[in-house]
Amino acid sequence: MEEYVGMELRELGTDGQLGTGRLQDELLPQLLHLTSLSSAGPISFLACGGAHVLALTSGGKVLTWGRGTSGQLGHSDTVNSPHPKLVMSLNKYFITHVSAGWNHSGFVSDTGALFTCGDGTFGQLGHGDYRLHVYPVEVSFFASKHVEQIACGMRHSLVLLRGGSGDEVYGFGSGKRGQLGITKDKINLVSLPERSCGFEGVKIASITANGDHSAALSADGHLYTWGRGFGGTLSAQTPQRLPTSFCFTKIALGWNHALVLTGGEVFMFGGNHHGVLSNPDKMTPVKHSADSREVVLEKVPGLEGSRTLHIAAGAEHSAIVTENGVLKTWGWGEHGQLGLGNISDQTSPQEVSLSHKFQKEAGLIEIYCGSGFTIAIRTSCPLLRLVNPTYGC
Amino acid sequence: MSYDDVEIEDMEWNNELQAYTYPCPCGDLFQITKEDLKLGEEIARCPSCSLYITVVYNVEDFLDKKSNKPIEPSKQQPITVA
Numbered sequence: 001m002e003e004y005v006g007m008e009l010r011e012l013g014t015d016g017q018l019g020t021g022r023l024q025d026e027l028l029p030q031l032l033h034l035t036s037l038s039s040a041g042p043i044s045f046l047a048c049g050g051a052h053v054l055a056l057t058s059g060g061k062v063l064t065w066g067r068g069t070s071g072q073l074g075h076s077d078t079v080n081s082p083h084p085k086l087v088m089s090l091n092k093y094f095i096t097h098v099s100a101g102w103n104h105s106g107f108v109s110d111t112g113a114l115f116t117c118g119d120g121t122f123g124q125l126g127h128g129d130y131r132l133h134v135y136p137v138e139v140s141f142f143a144s145k146h147v148e149q150i151a152c153g154m155r156h157s158l159v160l161l162r163g164g165s166g167d168e169v170y171g172f173g174s175g176k177r178g179q180l181g182i183t184k185d186k187i188n189l190v191s192l193p194e195r196s197c198g199f200e201g202v203k204i205a206s207i208t209a210n211g212d213h214s215a216a217l218s219a220d221g222h223l224y225t226w227g228r229g230f231g232g233t234l235s236a237q238t239p240q241r242l243p244t245s246f247c248f249t250k251i252a253l254g255w256n257h258a259l260v261l262t263g264g265e266v267f268m269f270g271g272n273h274h275g276v277l278s279n280p281d282k283m284t285p286v287k288h289s290a291d292s293r294e295v296v297l298e299k300v301p302g303l304e305g306s307r308t309l310h311i312a313a314g315a316e317h318s319a320i321v322t323e324n325g326v327l328k329t330w331g332w333g334e335h336g337q338l339g340l341g342n343i344s345d346q347t348s349p350q351e352v353s354l355s356h357k358f359q360k361e362a363g364l365i366e367i368y369c370g371s372g373f374t375i376a377i378r379t380s381c382p383l384l385r386l387v388n389p390t391y392g393c
Numbered sequence: 394m395s396y397d398d399v400e401i402e403d404m405e406w407n408n409e410l411q412a413y414t415y416p417c418p419c420g421d422l423f424q425i426t427k428e429d430l431k432l433g434e435e436i437a438r439c440p441s442c443s444l445y446i447t448v449v450y451n452v453e454d455f456l457d458k459k460s461n462k463p464i465e466p467s468k469q470q471p472i473t474v475a
Contacts (some may be wrong), residue, residue: 015420016422050416050420051420067420085467090470103414121405154416176403314418315418315419317416332418334419334442334443334444335442370420371416371418371419371420372418372419372420373420374443
């Protein structure tokens with residue numbers, strides 16, 4: 001069973017993405033009493049977008065809540081939902097992966113089918129048009145292919161395929177910053193999936209998108225990024241492999257920064273855009289080249305002594321969970337998205353005080369960030385009986 | 394400090410708000426009206442937070458020239474209903 005903590009934001013004052021049932025910012029983690037989630041079964045994965053949340057259960061069902069004005073919740077309407085609701089039209093499928101963009105959503109089934117809904121203004125739904133769809137519609141381009149993952153950014157989407165001749169990455173939606181990675185030429189909008197360049201013969205473990213950024217991690221730990229540049233570097237029209245000997249295991253993208261995990265250590269690049277994500281004095285830059293196209297990796301300070309297990313990035317904030325189950329956040333805090341009880345920005349990781357009961361389950365906390373909000377989940381041993389979440393944070 | 398510089402062509406016309414908009418990291422939208430643009434205003438603000446962006450545009454494009462409107466607000470999106 002899980003228990004949930006939303007640290008968060010409000011947003012439009014009123015989109016309900018925290019699932020608290022209240023339409024306001026919360027500065028401290030709030031335990032969510034989500035009976036609709038509890039009855040749907042254990043949550044295996046969350047995807048947080050601009051102001052909406054997709055929750056995937058271990059039984060392959062999807063519940064969504066938050067902003068729904070573009071149809072991104074998939075409930076066949078364009079209204080917000082302050083509480084998790086089952087996406088009925090996906091009920092006949094076993095969903096294995098979900099992703100939430102600014103105002104759109106993607107769902108992958110165990111049979112390799114891809115469904116998208118929400119805002120389609122930039123072609124980011126991949127249906128060959130620029131309309132919004134209020135319930136998940138199968139992307140027919142992939143009908144005869146096996147989709148593994150979807151990654152939704154602000155105005156674009158990436159898809160990872162397991163093809164007969166190896167892995168393939170596709171992009172669609174806005175390509176103005178190069179975030180589709182499909183051509184060296186400048187492009188604007190693409191409404192049908194096109195194959196991204198540069199992954200021939202590369203085994204891809206995961207793809208990620210946020211803002212106008214795109215990234216992929218290869219199975220052997222190489223990081224590729226394309227789209228808008230980080231920290232003042234130029235945009236990359238095609239995937240660029242980070243020239244480093246590090247073996248990366250996870251990546252999280254913000255709108256102007258990225259976190260990467262290697263050997264339990266967290267590095268960041270890009271972070272000074274908003275001026276609060278990094279403190280140059282405290283960082284240890286690992287420069288690779290003077291080339292302005294290449295990013296500079298910086299080790300995040302204040303995380304020594306404990307390995308990091310999970311990383312997550314909102315538009316302008318970051319969160320990590322250590323092997324000891326300690327949750328730390330930093331970055332932009334105006335909406336309480338750092339969960340520290342105030343609205344201050346933080347230049348280095350700060351420990352979030354969760355309830356004692358929540359925190360003592362070491363290593364079982366997972367963290368997810370939307371643009372301006374944060375949600376933590378505690379996943380207990382599935383063999384334990386359901387915990388009745390009756391305590392407050 | 395301005396959060397970002399955004400070209401007007403990258404902003405979306407929002408009929409409901411009667412404003413050009415661009416996503417704000419807080420989850421809301423930066424907004425600027427046509428009247429603001431006509432006056433040469435460059436700052437689009439978010440009603441929900443302290444952030445703002447600088448809008449990059451050509452003010453002449455927004456001065457009243459009835460026969461020649463270079464930037465047409467996009468039409469309301471058609472909605473596909475189940």
